[in-house]
Amino acid sequence: MQPAIWDHPIRVGARGERTINGPEDALQYLSEMPQGGWFFERARNHCHAALERGEEPGLSRKAFIGAAIESSFPILDDDIQS
Structure with a gap:
């Protein structure tokens, strides 16, 4: 897997207690959440693609x-706009 980080981290939690810095952190966070729908699967697929195939x-x-x-x-709303 290739290391990959985002230009702008995403803070999750009511007060932004946890910082998601890139696809690897996102996969970990998603694995802790209840299985979701279409966007959940899309996020998992894109995170794997970024780590394994060097996708943007x-x-x-x-x-x-x-x-x-x-x-x-x-x-946090300000992380959505970045």
């Missing part, structure tokens, strides 16, 4: 934000 990490970031919205887990 920004795609996994966008997919993770989609999974967050779909699953209603708390994400």
Whole structure:
């Protein structure tokens, strides 16, 4: 796997207690959450693609934000805009 980080981390939790820095962190976080729907699977696929095939990490970031919205887990609004 290739190391990959996002240009702008995402803070999750009611007060941003946890920072997701890239696809690897996102996969870990997703594994701790209840299995979701389409966006959840898309996020997992893009995170794996970024780590295993060198896909643009920004795609996994966008997919993770989609999974967050779909699953209603708390994400700080200012991280969505970055």
